[in-house]
Amino acid sequence: MIDEEKQQYQNPSPTGETPEGSPMSGENPPTSANSPANSNEAADWELELAQAYQSSQPPANTSGETGTGTSSTSPTADAQELLNRELAQAIDEKQALKTQLQAMATQLEDLKNQNLRLAADFDNFRRRTQKEKEELDLQARCVTVKPLLPVIDNFERARSHLKPQTDGEMNMHKSYQSVYKQMVDCLKQIGVSPMRPEGEQFDPNLHEALLSEPTDEYEEGTVIQELERGYTLGDRVLRHAKVKVAAAGLSVVASDENLDSSES
Template sequence: MLTVSEAPDDGRPTTNDASPAADDSPNSADPADEEGTASDLPDDVEALTDEVEALREEVDGLKAEREELNERLLRKAAELENVRRRMDREKKRRHVAGKETVLESMLEVLDDFERSLDAAQDLDVSEDPESAYETLKGGVEMVYRKFQDQLQSLGVEPIEAEGQPFDEQLHEAMMRQPSDDVEPGNVLQEVQKGYTMGDRVLRHSRVVVAAEPSESGSAADSA
């Protein structure tokens, strides 16, 4: 901006230049620096783009791996369920087959019992009761032996009790009774026979346990 000041003594006007001086502030941008920063940006953007793309591919790979693992787990679960169902069917089949085997052997014993009952009815009208009785007795004994044979074929054995030391794993004490003939703590009498099948006790033997002669027997006393 030009201003006209008062004229000097020589009469000529003086002109003052009010325009600002060149800005030497350190904040002013250097065109050369701007060009250098701009030239670096494309490389940084490209690197970031590559990194993002790599991460995206990694995520896609993890998703695919997860889906594959889920499919494997579902297949394994289905296989286990099929195995469980097959085992259940096989267990039921064996259970039914086992019952059939036992019942088949029992049916033969039932037939023998029916014949023994017929013989008992004939005893009432027999002209020789003694002979009919012996026939009936022999038939019953035969049925008993046959029944024992069938039990043995199934692995069922009677438990030895009388005279044996009391064993709570095999025997159930009903009472204690003094005895001079049996050692105290041994089985004096078998009330009900027990049976085992292999290592398993099907039924404990109910027994009377011998006590010292001075002791009094009582159904409430336990061995």
């Protein structure tokens, strides 16, 4: 900066002006007698210029710089502390949200299990009620049909014993045979079917043995004759079939009570 000021003092400015106290560019330099005086003036002017430049600069104060550093350090510490508090708060909120999420996941899993249990219970209830409904329907049909079976037996006995000889007897025979056929068709429509046990192995769940007869024509335990027809309704037995069973020993006659009941 001092060199620039000296340059401006020595050289005229672009506008043609010269510094105060400087000789004009067109004038000749002074004689050698005045040269020491001019040099002293220039040195004094440079000294004043240097002092003016130094006075324009801010004073270097070590304590001021230290205070400035302290003042700049204090906001940084406050900001760091604020960031630490916000970070700790964010961590706490994250942990709280994580705990809440785990609780909600557990609750959701419990609700899913409860929903599955309710669905299974409802499915079991539906099946149970459907089965009970079918059972009640089957029981109602059994109770309704079972008293009609002896009527069917009487029709079958009449057909096997009666031999119509005249036209009137034939007409009567046809009339009750038509009623018999209508009843049998109605029973078939509701699921009633007659048993055909002859030639089958004796089954106590389906058959009731009234007689046993020793014979070589059938294997022991085979049903050789149906004494009273049995009926089933679906998979339920309406009435057991009364049968005669083949045996290897002597013939065993059933009790008089069983015979009377079969004949009736």
